[in-house]
Every structure is written in structure tokens, then in C-alpha cells.
Amino acid sequence: MDAEQTRAVLAMMWRIRAFEERVGQLKRADEVHGLIHLSIGQEGVAAAVCGQLRTADAVYSGHRAHGHALAKGASMARALAELMGRRDGLCRGMGGSMHLVDVEHGFLGATGVVGGNIPLALGSALALRAAGRDAVAVVFFGDGAVQAGLFAESVNLAALWRLPVLLVCENNGFAEFSPRSAHTPVERVRDVVAPFGLAGGTVDGNDVDAVWDAVAGLLPAVRAGEGPALLECLTHRLRGHYEGDPDRYREAVSSAEWRERDPIARLQRAATGDGRLDPDELPGFERAARDEVERAVLAARESPFPDAALAASLVYGR
Amino acid sequence: MSTHETTYIGAVMEAIDQEMARDERVLLLGQSVGGRPDDPFVQRYGENRVRVTPISETAEIGMAVGAALAGMRPVVDATMAEFLLVAMDQVVNEGNRFHHMSGGRVRVPMVLKAGYGFTAGWAGQHTGSIYGMFMGVPGLKVALPSTPADAKGLMATAIRDDNPVLFLHHYLLTLDRGEVPDGEHLVPFGQAVIRRPGADVTLVATGWTVPMALAAAATLAADGIEAEVIDPRTIAPLDTATVLASVRRTGRLVLVDQATRHASVAAVLAAEVAEAGFDALRAPIVQVTGLDAGIAYSRPMEEHVLPDEAKVVAAVRRVVEHSGTRV
Structure with missing residues (x-):
């Protein structure tokens, strides 16, 4: 990443971090309704992948979707209004945290059932190719989805039809409430897909420069129609599976260890160390993000709740 | 209105053919679709629009949902209604939900075509009349044609509908013959x-x-x-x-x-x-x-x-x- 790209990615990571920390507080204050999954600690993958996509590229995500939606261009204010169930939400308060959709920015959607989003990305890729466009589809999923049958079905079909899909596995080592070792003897997702000949590999997902470079290396071939790729990003979610998860199934990382692993802190160290960024400009990223979040909170509180009749009127598209 | 005689299943395929000719966004996917160069649908509409799929119901139907979200109008020939059960999440919890969950921002125009009710010695797993488990699922429409004319008209309407439609044709009616309107024929949904x-x-x-x-x-x-x-x-x-x-x-x-x-x-x-x-x-x-x-x-x-x-x-x-x- 050059200096400008680094600034853009760092700003996005701070936006996601600030947004999600505030969402956690709003959840505890019962201003955010429903089930919330935070991606704090995994922001680098969303920012480095989506930072290299075009608006026309389709992105799909799962239940831990806030970062992907923001990184693909969704308005923070409208995302927060959605989480607060308000009329100005991205989905008019109909979807909430697990079902964010922002067609305008190519965020075609988040789905709440683990792995259910993977074949959807194949369909977008098929449609984009049928329409003669060089856009790609990208789907984010966790390592837990790899054990779902549709993962194997989708990888096979994407490889068979050489669909322009980038599969991004955020491997945080935990599938819901239990470690990888309880789910599969195969440690690396790249080994699961090895027979299909997909391009890609495994990177440290908390090393944002490494994620950026890997995506930059894969995307042109996917875009050119040379077939799908899978990028496995090893990462760590700092929070539990959901907000309120007692998180007794794993040991908390120490604060010293977290300073080493935090993708934001790492990028800041790397970029100031090699002269891309000036240490003086660092506080501005966090401040700007936190200010934006507070403006979003005020805007969402101002937005009325939707008319309840909307729930029955939107059953069918007309 | 001029008519011609054809079979119930012939009428279904006639509607798909006419809609594919009318709208290039209509795709035909399925395990028993196309797959060879001399297939008449492949010859007419090409291998990009008519595609045989592996026995991967979940990926196949999920892919159709994604293609519909991205602006296409896929018809999935799921062959038998029971095969939909393999992909239940995609049928009743993805495609049908998107319009509603997105606050109406997206649509999923998709047809799932499947035969049902083959009570001719096919025993336990290929004979169910399982529409009861779909008719109460919000966002999904379900058509059950009983005549060749309705088979054509309901399929054409299903393809033009902006929602996922389960089009269930009855296997015991497959070769029944009847008069079917020539040309465009649409039967409205929700009208007995x-x-x-x-x-x-x-x-x-x-x-x-x-x-x-x-x-x-x-x-x-x-x-x-x-x-x-x-x-x-x-x-x-x-x-x-x-x-x-x-x-x-x-x-x-x-x-x-x-x-x-x-x-x-x-x-x-x-x-x-x-x-x-x-x-x-x-x-x-x-x-x-x-x-x-x-x-x-x-x-x-x-x-x-x-x-x-x-x-x-x-x-x-x-x-x-x-x-x-x-x-």
C-alpha cells in the first residue's frame, strides 16, 4: 500500500472499530435491538479487500457484517439507523444487523445462516458474466462455514464454471462457540480446496499490508475470468461470538498480546516505521471516526421508527 | 383466441421457451437441463443461458438466488419437489427473505420448477405432495397447475413475477393433453x-x-x-x-x-x-x-x-x- 492507500485503509479500520465499539455500548443500553455480532479485531480484512473493489463488484457477507458493509461504502449513519430499527436505516428497519443490504454501493447483502451467502455470490458472478461485465463477486465467511455442505458444493461449481468469485475466509479459529479442532482435522482452509485448483492462499489477516498485497495479486485474474480464488485470512475476533456471549470457551488475550496483534496498531506501527505516515497524523484517524459515529448516533435517534404496516406490505415485491 | 393441442409438460416448456425468447435475462438451470450441444434450448439460447448443474441443490438454488439479486430471472428445474428439501435454507430462508429483509431494496425474481405427487409406485421419497410446507412461507409464491393451459399460463406469469415462485407440476398429469392458447398466455396468480x-x-x-x-x-x-x-x-x-x-x-x-x-x-x-x-x-x-x-x-x-x-x-x-x- 502506498501512503494514500494506507490512509484510506486505516481510516476505514478506525471507522469500523469506532462503529462497533459504539454498537456494543448501544446494545447494552438497549438502544440497539436484537442479536449483534462484532468483528473487532478483524477490521483489516474488510478494509483491505473492499478497499480494492469497484462499486459494481458485488459483496456478500454473513452474520458478522458491519465491517464489510462499511468498507464497501455503506453510510455509517444509515447502518446505525438500521441497527436501531429506524426508518432511515439501510433496510428501513426491516433487516437489522444480520441482514444489511446496500445495493447502491454493491453490498448485496448479509445473510444470517452460516455459509448461506456463498452460493449467492456465485449467482452474482454468473449474472455479471452473462451481462458481459468485468465485475467480480466477493463473499466473506468464517472458518465455521467451511464445514457446511454448501461450501464444497459452491467451490466445486465456481471452479467448474470458472466464475469470477473471490472467496474470503476470515479464519478466526472459532466456529461460534468452539475451536477449529472440535470441527475439523484440517487446519487450513486452503488445504480443503486444494484439489479444485483455486488461486490464492493463506495470509496473516491482521497484517493489513499482507492482505492488501494478496488481494492485489489475486483480483486481476479473477476479474479477467480466469476462475475463482480463495484467500484465507488468519485473524482474531476480540469479542465473543455475539454481544452478551460469556465467552467461556477460550482464554482472553492479554492486553500486551493484543497490542501485538491488533491490526490497527500493527498497521500504524508499520506505516510510521517505514515513513508512509507521520506519527502526528495518527490521532486524527481515530478522532474523525469517533466523531462520525457520534453524529450517526444523533441522526439515528432522530429517525422515527418505521410504520408497522410496512412489515406486511413488503412480503412480495411488486 | 387460437389454440393448439399439447401435453401438460409440453405447455410448461412452451412457456419457458417463449419467455426465454422474450427476455434475455431468463436463464434455465438444472440437473436435467441442457448438457449437450443438440439440446433444443441450448441451440436456441446458448450454453450461457441454459446450464446443466451438478447434483448440488444448495449451490444450484443459492446461485439462482444470487443471479436474481443481480438482475437475472433464473428458472431452476429442480426435477422433483423432494430435491428442494436438500436446499431448504435457500428455498425458504434466503431467496424469499431478501425483499422483505432489505426493506424492499432488492427483488428475487426466480422460478423453482419441480414435479410432485408421483404416486405410481414410487413409494416413500419421490411421491409427496409437500406444498403444505411451502405455502405458509412468507415471500414465496406457489403455483399448482391442473391443466395444460394453466401450466403454460402460470409458468409465464411465474417467470415475469418479481418474487421466488415454486412452480409445482403434477407428475401424474405430465402427458395429459389439452388445448393451450397460442402465443403469449398469462394466468394471474391468486385467482381461482x-x-x-x-x-x-x-x-x-x-x-x-x-x-x-x-x-x-x-x-x-x-x-x-x-x-x-x-x-x-x-x-x-x-x-x-x-x-x-x-x-x-x-x-x-x-x-x-x-x-x-x-x-x-x-x-x-x-x-x-x-x-x-x-x-x-x-x-x-x-x-x-x-x-x-x-x-x-x-x-x-x-x-x-x-x-x-x-x-x-x-x-x-x-x-x-x-x-x-x-x-
């Missing part, structure tokens, strides 16, 4: 049709039980009992108004359904009429349905589980006798 008018009793039937109900009505007419036969044609949306209006005329309702009794269109209609038309009823509503049992292989057992013309005739006689007045 009265197949035979009658003043004494209302008979509602779907799919394969429609000809059964009509045969029963002919038998009863010889005894002076005039049955009105209604075919809902789509069960989601379900035209309860036509059924209620008929019951207000006849005062009696017999519901014929191949499905298991507790997951049937009959059960839903019985509840609706009991609630909204109780004052019009002169006798209890009677349901002639499949038993709450699997379909058995051996022919006498298979027949035992299913409704037939004699069971429909007997039910109507019971209802007429209960209400006391000889019609």
Missing part, C-alpha cells in the same frame, strides 16, 4: 377458477385432484347433486374469496387434497371458511385428503392412503345428508 358451476356443494381441489373432483361432480350430477368445482391454481397467494363466495351460495364445502391432512391446502381453507363463512355453512366442512402417512409402495396400500373419486363422492353425499334437505 370455477371449473364447473353448481349450486349444492362447493368442491375445492388442486393439481391431480381437480380431474378427480370433476369426475365426482359428474357422478353426483346423475343423482341430482350439483357440485361447484373450484381450482385455486396458486395456493400462495390463495384466493379464499372465490371459495367463500361459493360457500355462501351452496352452504356446503368438501375439500379435496392429495397432501397429508395436517399439511394441506384443505386444512388452510377449512380454517379460513370456518372463521369467515361459519354462518353460511349448513353442514360441517369435510376434508378428503391423503392420510397423515407416507405413500406406501404396494398398489392397494398406495390407493388406501390417497383420495379418489369414490371417497369424494361419499364425502359429498355425507355432507348433503347431514344438512337434511334433499337438494
Whole structure:
């Protein structure tokens, strides 16, 4: 990443971090309704992948979707209004945290059932190719989805039809409430897909420069129609599976260890160390993000709740 | 309107063909679709629009949902209704949810075509009339054609609909012949049709039980009992108004359904009429349905589980006798 790209990615990571920390507080204050999954600690993958996509590229995500939606261009204010169930939400308060959709920015959607989003990305890729466009589809999923049958079905079909899909596995080592070792003897997702000949590999997902470079290396071939790729990003979610998860199934990382692993802190160290960024400009990223979040909170509180009749009127598209 | 004679399944394919010619966004995918260069659909529309898929129902149907989200209008030939069960999340919890969950920002125009009800010795796993588990799923539409003309018209409407539509064609009607309108033919969803008018009793039937109900009505007419036969044609949306209006005329309702009794269109209609038309009823509503049992292989057992013309005739006689007045 050059200096400008680094600034853009760092700003996005701070936006996601600030947004999600505030969402956690709003959840505890019962201003955010429903089930919330935070991606704090995994922001680098969303920012480095989506930072290299075009608006026309389709992105799909799962239940831990806030970062992907923001990184693909969704308005923070409208995302927060959605989480607060308000009329100005991205989905008019109909979807909430697990079902964010922002067609305008190519965020075609988040789905709440683990792995259910993977074949959807194949369909977008098929449609984009049928329409003669060089856009790609990208789907984010966790390592837990790899054990779902549709993962194997989708990888096979994407490889068979050489669909322009980038599969991004955020491997945080935990599938819901239990470690990888309880789910599969195969440690690396790249080994699961090895027979299909997909391009890609495994990177440290908390090393944002490494994620950026890997995506930059894969995307042109996917875009050119040379077939799908899978990028496995090893990462760590700092929070539990959901907000309120007692998180007794794993040991908390120490604060010293977290300073080493935090993708934001790492990028800041790397970029100031090699002269891309000036240490003086660092506080501005966090401040700007936190200010934006507070403006979003005020805007969402101002937005009325939707008319309840909307729930029955939107059953069918007309 | 000029017509031509064709088979029920021929009428379905005619509609798909005409819609593919009309709109290049229509795709045809499935395990028994295309797959060879001399397939007529491949020849007409090319391998990009007509694609054979692996036996991967979840990926296949999920991919169709994604293609629909991205602006295409895929038709998935799922072959048999039971194969949809393999991909249940995609059928009842993805494609049908997106419009609603997104606050109306996206649409999923998609058709899932599948045969059902093959009660001809196919035993347990390929014979179900399993529409009951889909008709109450919000966002999903369900069409059950009973004639070649409706098979064509409902398929054309399904392809033009902006929602996921489950188009279930009955296997025992596959080669039935009938007159089908030439050219464009659209049958509206949510509009029942009265197949035979009658003043004494209302008979509602779907799919394969429609000809059964009509045969029963002919038998009863010889005894002076005039049955009105209604075919809902789509069960989601379900035209309860036509059924209620008929019951207000006849005062009696017999519901014929191949499905298991507790997951049937009959059960839903019985509840609706009991609630909204109780004052019009002169006798209890009677349901002639499949038993709450699997379909058995051996022919006498298979027949035992299913409704037939004699069971429909007997039910109507019971209802007429209960209400006391000889019609």
C-alpha cells in the first residue's frame, strides 16, 4: 500500500472499530435491538479487500457484517439507523444487523445462516458474466462455514464454471462457540480446496499490508475470468461470538498480546516505521471516526421508527 | 383466441421457451437441463443461458438466488419437489427473505420448477405432495397447475413475477393433453377458477385432484347433486374469496387434497371458511385428503392412503345428508 492507500485503509479500520465499539455500548443500553455480532479485531480484512473493489463488484457477507458493509461504502449513519430499527436505516428497519443490504454501493447483502451467502455470490458472478461485465463477486465467511455442505458444493461449481468469485475466509479459529479442532482435522482452509485448483492462499489477516498485497495479486485474474480464488485470512475476533456471549470457551488475550496483534496498531506501527505516515497524523484517524459515529448516533435517534404496516406490505415485491 | 393441442409438460416448456425468447435475462438451470450441444434450448439460447448443474441443490438454488439479486430471472428445474428439501435454507430462508429483509431494496425474481405427487409406485421419497410446507412461507409464491393451459399460463406469469415462485407440476398429469392458447398466455396468480358451476356443494381441489373432483361432480350430477368445482391454481397467494363466495351460495364445502391432512391446502381453507363463512355453512366442512402417512409402495396400500373419486363422492353425499334437505 502506498501512503494514500494506507490512509484510506486505516481510516476505514478506525471507522469500523469506532462503529462497533459504539454498537456494543448501544446494545447494552438497549438502544440497539436484537442479536449483534462484532468483528473487532478483524477490521483489516474488510478494509483491505473492499478497499480494492469497484462499486459494481458485488459483496456478500454473513452474520458478522458491519465491517464489510462499511468498507464497501455503506453510510455509517444509515447502518446505525438500521441497527436501531429506524426508518432511515439501510433496510428501513426491516433487516437489522444480520441482514444489511446496500445495493447502491454493491453490498448485496448479509445473510444470517452460516455459509448461506456463498452460493449467492456465485449467482452474482454468473449474472455479471452473462451481462458481459468485468465485475467480480466477493463473499466473506468464517472458518465455521467451511464445514457446511454448501461450501464444497459452491467451490466445486465456481471452479467448474470458472466464475469470477473471490472467496474470503476470515479464519478466526472459532466456529461460534468452539475451536477449529472440535470441527475439523484440517487446519487450513486452503488445504480443503486444494484439489479444485483455486488461486490464492493463506495470509496473516491482521497484517493489513499482507492482505492488501494478496488481494492485489489475486483480483486481476479473477476479474479477467480466469476462475475463482480463495484467500484465507488468519485473524482474531476480540469479542465473543455475539454481544452478551460469556465467552467461556477460550482464554482472553492479554492486553500486551493484543497490542501485538491488533491490526490497527500493527498497521500504524508499520506505516510510521517505514515513513508512509507521520506519527502526528495518527490521532486524527481515530478522532474523525469517533466523531462520525457520534453524529450517526444523533441522526439515528432522530429517525422515527418505521410504520408497522410496512412489515406486511413488503412480503412480495411488486 | 387460437389454440393448439399439447401435453401438460409440453405447455410448461412452451412457456419457458417463449419467455426465454422474450427476455434475455431468463436463464434455465438444472440437473436435467441442457448438457449437450443438440439440446433444443441450448441451440436456441446458448450454453450461457441454459446450464446443466451438478447434483448440488444448495449451490444450484443459492446461485439462482444470487443471479436474481443481480438482475437475472433464473428458472431452476429442480426435477422433483423432494430435491428442494436438500436446499431448504435457500428455498425458504434466503431467496424469499431478501425483499422483505432489505426493506424492499432488492427483488428475487426466480422460478423453482419441480414435479410432485408421483404416486405410481414410487413409494416413500419421490411421491409427496409437500406444498403444505411451502405455502405458509412468507415471500414465496406457489403455483399448482391442473391443466395444460394453466401450466403454460402460470409458468409465464411465474417467470415475469418479481418474487421466488415454486412452480409445482403434477407428475401424474405430465402427458395429459389439452388445448393451450397460442402465443403469449398469462394466468394471474391468486385467482381461482370455477371449473364447473353448481349450486349444492362447493368442491375445492388442486393439481391431480381437480380431474378427480370433476369426475365426482359428474357422478353426483346423475343423482341430482350439483357440485361447484373450484381450482385455486396458486395456493400462495390463495384466493379464499372465490371459495367463500361459493360457500355462501351452496352452504356446503368438501375439500379435496392429495397432501397429508395436517399439511394441506384443505386444512388452510377449512380454517379460513370456518372463521369467515361459519354462518353460511349448513353442514360441517369435510376434508378428503391423503392420510397423515407416507405413500406406501404396494398398489392397494398406495390407493388406501390417497383420495379418489369414490371417497369424494361419499364425502359429498355425507355432507348433503347431514344438512337434511334433499337438494
